[in-house]
Amino acid sequence: MKKIGIIGYGCVGQGLVRYFAQQPHLPYTIAGIAVKRVGIPRPETSIPITTNPEVLLEDPEIDLIVEAIDDATAALAYAEAALRNGKDVITANKKMVATSLRQLLALQTTTGRRVWFEAAVGGSIPIITLLDGYYKDEPLMRIRGILNGTSNYVLTKIFNEKLDYNRALRQAQQLGFAESDPTADVSGKDAWYKSKLLAYQAFGVDIALDNIFHYGIEYLTHDDIQYARSKNKRIKLVPIVLPTQQGIASWVVPHFIDENDPFYAIDNEYNSIEIDGQFLGKQHLTGKGAGALPTAGALFGDLQRATRSGTLPEYGTPGIADPASIAVEVYIRDRHVLSNDVLAFDHVREGYLDDHYHYLIGHIGLDRLIALKPWLEKRRCTVVATGHYIQKDVQPQRAHARTLGAAALPH
Ligand SMILES: NC(=O)c1ccc[n+]([C@@H]2O[C@H](COP(=O)([O-])OP(=O)(O)OC[C@H]3O[C@@H](n4cnc5c(N)ncnc54)[C@H](OP(=O)(O)O)[C@@H]3O)[C@@H](O)[C@H]2O)c1
Numbered sequence: 001m002k003k004i005g006i007i008g009y010g011c012v013g014q015g016l017v018r019y020f021a022q023q024p025h026l027p028y029t030i031a032g033i034a035v036k037r038v039g040i041p042r043p044e045t046s047i048p049i050t051t052n053p054e055v056l057l058e059d060p061e062i063d064l065i066v067e068a069i070d071d072a073t074a075a076l077a078y079a080e081a082a083l084r085n086g087k088d089v090i091t092a093n094k095k096m097v098a099t100s101l102r103q104l105l106a107l108q109t110t111t112g113r114r115v116w117f118e119a120a121v122g123g124s125i126p127i128i129t130l131l132d133g134y135y136k137d138e139p140l141m142r143i144r145g146i147l148n149g150t151s152n153y154v155l156t157k158i159f160n161e162k163l164d165y166n167r168a169l170r171q172a173q174q175l176g177f178a179e180s181d182p183t184a185d186v187s188g189k190d191a192w193y194k195s196k197l198l199a200y201q202a203f204g205v206d207i208a209l210d211n212i213f214h215y216g217i218e219y220l221t222h223d224d225i226q227y228a229r230s231k232n233k234r235i236k237l238v239p240i241v242l243p244t245q246q247g248i249a250s251w252v253v254p255h256f257i258d259e260n261d262p263f264y265a266i267d268n269e270y271n272s273i274e275i276d277g278q279f280l281g282k283q284h285l286t287g288k289g290a291g292a293l294p295t296a297g298a299l300f301g302d303l304q305r306a307t308r309s310g311t312l313p314e315y316g317t318p319g320i321a322d323p324a325s326i327a328v329e330v331y332i333r334d335r336h337v338l339s340n341d342v343l344a345f346d347h348v349r350e351g352y353l354d355d356h357y358h359y360l361i362g363h364i365g366l367d368r369l370i371a372l373k374p375w376l377e378k379r380r381c382t383v384v385a386t387g388h389y390i391q392k393d394v395q396p397q398r399a400h401a402r403t404l405g406a407a408a409l410p411h
Helices: 011-021 072-084 094-099 101-111 127-132 149-161 165-174 189-203 222-230 292-308 366-378
Strands: 002-007 028-034 064-067 088-091 140-146 233-244 247-258 270-277 281-288 326-334 347-353 358-365 382-391
Touching: 002 011, 011 028, 011 292, 064 072, 064 292, 072 088, 072 094, 072 101, 088 292, 094 101, 094 189, 101 189, 127 189, 127 292, 140 189, 149 165, 149 222, 149 233, 149 270, 189 233, 189 247, 222 233, 222 326, 222 382, 233 382, 247 326, 247 366, 326 366, 358 366, 358 382
Parallel strands: 002 028, 002 064, 064 088, 247 382
Antiparallel strands: 140 233, 140 270, 233 247, 270 281, 326 358, 326 382, 347 358
């Protein structure tokens, strides 16, 4: 019987405890739960609760730590301590893994233990496990997703029920899909972390977050929505991971999605991932993107994998594309006149101007978008991708790169 310790007893931690309680035959015992605050009401449990995570991290009888806290800095310290103490770590914390990937990989190598993060990407969809197994030897041409349930809920309400942005967001908060501070979700940050983790798991590369352009949905206006509707399109926040001849590129931008695209019908808090494989063709996986039990199911999947395998990932050959090698076609909207002298579109295909609404559509380098991001946000511009992009080459180039150790990462 394996013993596990859980750090965090909020939505996810409680989900995992419920998951175990409903399946008493499982070969695991929860030895203890660590939380932060004393004296707050919690669901009753016979499992010992402590406010000192060290108790679990230093218990030699505990084989595995499940980390389910909402603080990426503390989560990293706990994950590092667990690895050093010979325990695998299972986490739902995309920010912690994405911002500390290099340290965690280095610790994996020195300790021989592993960090499992299925629950950090795509909620209940087993994308990390599939990339690590079924898709391991498939030359992948592209990965696209809807990976943020909050933005997708808000966009669904805007497009399907004509709610305005603020009302849709309030509704998402009331229903528990959005946190009280939804900034990470609506700014595209949450999907940004996930995009980095997908690029790592799929291609074995550690792309600097600064090189993954991300833009959120918070500046969308009525004009933008009307524009999309006039073209029979919806808008979805879509992260893309793309192998090019130069290496792996990634960006996270709201996209115009037309009705023939399977993402068109992915509504509310659901997530979806499209895997485009050279041999398998396109495959779509759809499921709940968050929530106590779907996330607990993903954590449990990792628990099974962690206790079955014990081997460390192999080393691979990373390659990261220069963002300048990709030009993405985007719609950029401002309340004032947009000058292409500033934007530096490679080519402008369409434009419109009246006294409060100006947009341009054209191809622009990802490097230029990254440089323009603060300027665009300051002016509260909308950025929506059309789904077209130009790259030098689309050859898949991920040789053995799926699973990596720290030494393979570029410095
Ligand atoms: N909610 C979801 O549907 C979902 C889905 C996928 C991934 N995730 C990820 O899962 C993680 C947890 O999310 P959640 O929604 O369960 O958060 P939550 O409901 O806010 O719960 C957080 C828990 O962490 C504990 N905690 C915070 N800081 C701590 C510290 N320094 N030491 C010990 N315990 C600490 C809190 O203790 P107290 O109870 O004492 O405050 C609380 O029990 C986050 O990384 C989130 O991004 C969540």
